[in-house]
Amino acid sequence: MSAINKDDLIQALHAFVARRPGLDLRNYISDYRDIEGRRAYRSESRSITKDLHIAQALIDAVSRSGISADDIVDAAKRNFSGRLEITTNDKGAVVLDYCVGQYYPTEYRKAVSAVMRGALWAYWRDQCGCDSYEKIKKAAKRQFRNRAIVASFI
Numbered sequence: 001m002s003a004i005n006k007d008d009l010i011q012a013l014h015a016f017v018a019r020r021p022g023l024d025l026r027n028y029i030s031d032y033r034d035i036e037g038r039r040a041y042r043s044e045s046r047s048i049t050k051d052l053h054i055a056q057a058l059i060d061a062v063s064r065s066g067i068s069a070d071d072i073v074d075a076a077k078r079n080f081s082g083r084l085e086i087t088t089n090d091k092g093a094v095v096l097d098y099c100v101g102q103y104y105p106t107e108y109r110k111a112v113s114a115v116m117r118g119a120l121w122a123y124w125r126d127q128c129g130c131d132s133y134e135k136i137k138k139a140a141k142r143q144f145r146n147r148a149i150v151a152s153f154i
Contacts (some may be wrong), residue, residue, distance in 0.1 A: 004094055006069040009086065010059060012094040017055040017112050021048050021105035044106065051109035054149055058116035061143055067123045072115065079118035080111040117152060 023045060029037035062072065076084045083099040098108045124130040124139045140153040 004069040004073065004086070004088060006063075006067075006072075008094050009069045009072055010063045012096055013059045013112055013116075014056065016096045016098075017052055017059070017109050019108075021108075023048070023105045048105060048109065050148065051106075051113065054146070054152070055109045055113045055116070057144065057146060057149055058113050058120070062116050062119055065120065065123055066127060067119050071122065072119050075119035075122065076115045080114040084108075084111040084115050113152065121153070 023041065025041060028034075028041035028044070073086045076082065076086045081101070083101060085097040085099070087095045087097070089095050098104070098111055101107055120140075120143075121136060124136055128139065130136045130139050137150075137154060140150050144150050
């Protein structure tokens with residue numbers, strides 16, 4: 001694998017999470033009368049959109065930090081069971097490959113979020129002197145206003 005440029009990796013991560021999730025209405029709704037199925041579909045859709053916003057905020061935080069592309073690749077190997085693989089193709093472009101656990105539409109953005117959290121956690125621990133769980137939690141609270149993002153560090 002050739003060296004990965006951080007800006008290219010950040011751009012690839014943003015493009016990856018921006019992909020349409022591909023929810024299949026038929027997995028939720030049996031026929032036109034299925035009210036509960038429609039509710040389940042809309043609920044899942046809202047949750048997936050929330051995952052998008054969280055992933056984007058975490059990617060942006062990693063982008064602004066001193067975290068290197070190699071640190072992100074290492075975090076991908078250690079977080080979310082290593083199911084988000086970051087490589088380059090023969091032209092040197094960043095390639096993201098996600099190995100599905102249960103259901104791709106509900107997982108792929110969470111995988112990116114987990115990798116970004118792992119990279120931030122390691123950076124705060126190693127570079128910023130956050131040597132305890134409490135200090136990591138405080139760093140997350142300083143970095144993010146979104147309670148859902150802060151809670152994901154806890």
